[in-house]
Amino acid sequence: MTQQLPQTPSTEPELVGVRNFRDVGGLPASDGRRVRYGRLFRSGHLAHATAEDAAFLTGLGLHTVFDFRNGADHKLDGLDVELPGVRNVSIPLSDPADGAEFWRMVRDGNMTELRSILADGKGTRRMVASYRRIILDRTAEHSRVLHALAEDSVPALMHCAAGKDRAGLSIAVSLLAVGVEREAIEADYLKSNDAHRRYKVRRSDTSAAGMSPEVMELLNPLFGAHPDYLAAAFTTIDETWGGTDRYLAEGLRISPETRERLRERLLDAG
Numbered sequence: 001m002t003q004q005l006p007q008t009p010s011t012e013p014e015l016v017g018v019r020n021f022r023d024v025g026g027l028p029a030s031d032g033r034r035v036r037y038g039r040l041f042r043s044g045h046l047a048h049a050t051a052e053d054a055a056f057l058t059g060l061g062l063h064t065v066f067d068f069r070n071g072a073d074h075k076l077d078g079l080d081v082e083l084p085g086v087r088n089v090s091i092p093l094s095d096p097a098d099g100a101e102f103w104r105m106v107r108d109g110n111m112t113e114l115r116s117i118l119a120d121g122k123g124t125r126r127m128v129a130s131y132r133r134i135i136l137d138r139t140a141e142h143s144r145v146l147h148a149l150a151e152d153s154v155p156a157l158m159h160c161a162a163g164k165d166r167a168g169l170s171i172a173v174s175l176l177a178v179g180v181e182r183e184a185i186e187a188d189y190l191k192s193n194d195a196h197r198r199y200k201v202r203r204s205d206t207s208a209a210g211m212s213p214e215v216m217e218l219l220n221p222l223f224g225a226h227p228d229y230l231a232a233a234f235t236t237i238d239e240t241w242g243g244t245d246r247y248l249a250e251g252l253r254i255s256p257e258t259r260e261r262l263r264e265r266l267l268d269a270g
Contacts, residue, residue: 135240145158
């Protein structure tokens, strides 16, 4: 069972051009403290933010926006809107060449092509493999994020395209570093399935056939947040490093002093 999250502030907005936005404040840490509100945010990309969205985001007092998209994502959706006084840091967590033909078929393929790449659990297995690969192959990038948070980068907003996978893993790693329990991390992760947060399916054929229930069912593993994906990331940490502490120390080169600075910046006073 996933852990019940504390009530989020009633002021949480439903932004018009930015999907999947939320403050991860309130999540419980193992030492009895909680993540402070107003320190760490997550969302989908900011390329389509309206003027009102941008004004709201600017009002958060953000220091840094971490964009985990790659060049292909930027070409598809555009660059983030500029927020005055906010540092934008691009840290791609996936290779734009990886799976380019796969994603072309997701966008343009007919039913036969979609079945060939997604049916019989193939879509789910692809996502599980992607989560495992990011944990294993992107240790330098996640180390960079954690060191930045410990030094001077909060309040921070982390996003990718949908705010679900690459941003979800980066948020998860950040929360692990300050002692948030995995069950609480999962509960927050699954909020990406809320109707007003979910990333819109992009298909060139928007007809009834091109967006049929079968098509949507085939695409669901790619566009939904599923517990098995995050569990695969946690299992990879355990299998490779023997647990969170060694993952942070040996995989990400995070010292005890850096972890303490992270706690000071992200957790309440207790």
